[in-house]
Amino acid sequence: MNLFRNVVFIAAIAGLVAGIALACMQAYATVPLILKAEVYEKAGGGHHHDHAAATATNNNAMSSAAPADNAMSSAAPAPTEAAAPAEDEGWAPADGLERFAFNVVANIVTGIGFALILVAVSEFAGGIGNWRQGVFWGLAGFAVFTLAPGLGLPPELPAMPAAELLPRQIWWISTVAATAVGLGLIAFRKSLTLAILAVVLIVAPHVVGAPQPDSFETAIPEGLHHQFVVAVTLTDLVFWLVLGAVVGVVRGRFTGTATSLRGSFA
């Protein structure tokens, strides 16, 4: 399991670096917008929304966890005094530091997960040799995991109307798979027929269409949502570029020592 161990090692380093970078970007770019949307959500009675944002200390959360608040253009309404009674939603991290810490952990863990996929798939194609190749692999990852599913299911804020969760998850996964296969066919097969098939694969999920809600009516201002879509897309882009580049750098050093050590181990 020599190869497996090496893949995991490279993915762990790249996922750690890119995950921490993404968590930092989110703390300034996306999480403040989520907190703002939660104010609308609570004002609206928290309908259909099942996550447990701590019901107490609304104001504290807004001031302590939203450092970039004043930079945002849309003003959030004052938190309602009588928040909707919390449903039984299970455990959730407390607002503030604990919530931030869990977000960092989620970013690192999934960063490593995405890195595992990236490294494993790229090894089939000969491996990511340096940081520049890594940037291109990162662009592909961005297109597959953010751009393609985001066309049908744009990043959503809490309290925004959406179709049933499971059909959306199925559509998301199918779109990612179809786009990945499509891009792979274009990049690694030299046949025109397969390239046409690739385009069909990439377009098909959007012809079928993502599950949409019955009504798009929401208390969330259009401007806030637009800001969120831009923030999510750009932070994810940087995440993928960093992830690919770090894989390229680490792998380069790894193979450098691996080839020189090969004689002594073999």
Next chain:
Amino acid sequence: MNTASVSLGASVSSQSRIMQLALAALLGIFVVGFVGFSHIDAVHNAAHDYRHSMAFPCH
């Protein structure tokens, strides 16, 4: 095995190589799937801001 470029697992057979890479990819898919798609409330709540920020379907 690719002879032109330096490989990470220079001394493994091509079948074992495919198996190990597939295993690594599956592990990655499992990790991302668990954090991003789990219907368990506690997992959802812990990764809530992350799910929204990565545009995973949420709620």
